[in-house]
Amino acid sequence: MKLTSKGRYAVMALVDLARFDNINPVSLRDISLRQGISLDYLEQIFSKLKKNEIVKSIRGTQGGYILNKNPNDIKLTNIFHAVDEKIKTVQCKKESKRGCNGKATKCITHNLWDELEIHINTFFENKSLKDLLNNNKETRV
Amino acid sequence: MKLTSKGRYAVMALVDLARFDNINPVSLRDISLRQGISLDYLEQIFSKLKKNEIVKSIRGTQGGYILNKNPNDIKLTNIFHAVDEKIKTVQCKKESKRGCNGKATKCITHNLWDELEIHINTFFENKSLKDLLNNNKETRV
DNA sequence: CTAAACTTGACCATTTTAGTCAGGTATGTA
DNA sequence: TACATACCTGACTAAAATGGTCAAGTTTAG
Numbered sequence: 001m002k003l004t005s006k007g008r009y010a011v012m013a014l015v016d017l018a019r020f021d022n023i024n025p026v027s028l029r030d031i032s033l034r035q036g037i038s039l040d041y042l043e044q045i046f047s048k049l050k051k052n053e054i055v056k057s058i059r060g061t062q063g064g065y066i067l068n069k070n071p072n073d074i075k076l077t078n079i080f081h082a083v084d085e086k087i088k089t090v091q092c093k094k095e096s097k098r099g100c101n102g103k104a105t106k107c108i109t110h111n112l113w114d115e116l117e118i119h120i121n122t123f124f125e126n127k128s129l130k131d132l133l134n135n136n137k138e139t140r141v
Numbered sequence: 142m143k144l145t146s147k148g149r150y151a152v153m154a155l156v157d158l159a160r161f162d163n164i165n166p167v168s169l170r171d172i173s174l175r176q177g178i179s180l181d182y183l184e185q186i187f188s189k190l191k192k193n194e195i196v197k198s199i200r201g202t203q204g205g206y207i208l209n210k211n212p213n214d215i216k217l218t219n220i221f222h223a224v225d226e227k228i229k230t231v232q233c234k235k236e237s238k239r240g241c242n243g244k245a246t247k248c249i250t251h252n253l254w255d256e257l258e259i260h261i262n263t264f265f266e267n268k269s270l271k272d273l274l275n276n277n278k279e280t281r282v
Numbered sequence: 283c284t285a286a287a288c289t290t291g292a293c294c295a296t297t298t299t300a301g302t303c304a305g306g307t308a309t310g311t312a
Numbered sequence: 313t314a315c316a317t318a319c320c321t322g323a324c325t326a327a328a329a330t331g332g333t334c335a336a337g338t339t340t341a342g
Contacts, residue, residue, distance in 0.1 A: 004299065008250055015249045027318065035248075041301055047320070060309030061317045107176075108156045109149055112273060119264050123257060132253060145330065168287060182332055188289070201340030202286045289338070298329075307320070312313100 007085035009037050010045050014079060015132050017055070018071045025064030045083055052082035071129040077121065079129075148226040150178050151186050155220060156273050158196070159212045166205030186224055193223035212270040218262065220270075 012035050020026050028046060032039040046065060049055045054074060055065045067074070080086075153176050161167050169187060173180040187206060190196045195215060196206045208215070221227075 006300075008254070009300095011250050011253070012248060025318095029318075038301065040303075043320070044301090050319095057319060058309095059307085059317095059319055061311060061315095063309075063318050065319090107153060109152050109273070112152070112268070113149070116261075116264060120257075120261065123260050127253070132250065147331075150331095166287095170287075179332065181334075184289075185332090198288060199340095200286095200288050200338080201342095202284095203341065204287050204339085206288090284340105284342095286341090287339085290336085291334105292336105293334075294332085296330080296332100299327085301325085301327105303322105303324075305321085305323100308318085310315105310317085312315090 003080075003085055006045065006083050007080050009035075009041065010049065010079050010083045011076065011132070013037065013042060013045065014049070014054070014067075014074070014129055017065060018067060018129050018133055020066075023066075025058045025062070025066050027064040030064075048083050049079070052078070054078060054082055067129075071133060074129040076124040076127045076129075080124065144221070144226055147186065147224050148221050150176075150182065151190065151220050151224045152217065152273070154178065154183060154186065155190070155195070155208075155215070155270055158206060159208060159270050159274055161207075164207075166199045166203070166207050168205040171205075189224050190220075193219070195219060195223055208270075212274060215270040217265040217268045217270075221265065 013031050016031050016035055017026050028039055028042045031037065032042055046055060046057075050057055050065075053068050056068045057063070057065050154172050157172050157176055158167050169180055169183045172178065173183055187196060187198075191198055191206075194209050197209045198204070198206050
């Protein structure tokens with residue numbers, strides 16, 4: 001299973017970006033300061049988000065990034081996929097043509113992980129950036 | 142998020158064990174051969190399963206392990222917990238007294254991970270070893 | 283008494299993670 | 313046109329996690 005802080009940072013950064021209503025580009029430097037994420041790391045992440053057409057970049061002074069779609073159309077699945085977070089559960093060995101235990105059969109637990117994967121993916125497919133904007137304002141501890 | 146092959150091996154081994162109907166102890170050597178898991182690694186795993194009272198051990202020749210509970214009462218949550226697989230999603234930094242971004246607030250995505258965690262845990266709390274026995278026989282690829 | 287099987291703990295190679303660093307290139311503004 | 317700002321790219325790396333191995337036992341059935 002892979003779901004690490006790269007995915008979390010991507011979501012945090014996009015929520016931050018979405019707050020600025022898609023009008024003025026937001027610089028990574030600003031996001032870095034507000035969210036406490038290293039600038040260099042953000043650049044890696046946004047490079048991928050751009051390749052996947054989730055954001056657009058505007059170069060030069062006063063440049064930055066803006067969303068490339070409506071927050072309602074950006075599902076969390078899309079974001080994780082973009083930054084290479086596979087919502088894959090445990091892999092049963094290199095599952096090419098053969099089964100996952102080397103034999104020609106699926107391992108006992110194979111179906112279980114398939115089910116789990118579907119369960120989690122469903123969760124993320126039903127969450128959009130818009131949902132996060134509405135429900136998850138920063139809250140006092 | 143932590144859900145690796147240690148957890149998967151634990152489940153595989155227990156399903157294997159459960160097949161023998163709780164009557165004759167099953168040696169780790171047999172499980173190792175049938176499931177293709179290293180014997181030494183199995184020993185680490187079963188040591189933890191025993192501490193958590195999921196299995197009982199019987200020493201000496203003809204010894205081995207047997208289940209300590211009814212398969213219906215062994216939920217996957219219990220198994221993962223035993224082998225230290227935290228069904229925890231991304232951690233928002235060391236979340237002691239302070240918020241997850243160093244400030245006194247929760248980070249934007251905090252609630253999201255909480256929700257996900259509940260979502261996944263629910264899945265595992267509703268699955269028992271018995272369910273796996275019924276539904277997940279080895280199947281041809 | 284001895285072989286089979288459990289028990290414990292140290293150790294380790296490889297991979298992944300979470301970044302840093304260094305050098306670019308593009309462009310709005312003065 | 314200079315220059316600061318911001319994007320862009322790729323190489324590199326320290327630390328942690330993973331998935332084990334290895335060694336040296338102890339216990340007990342037969």
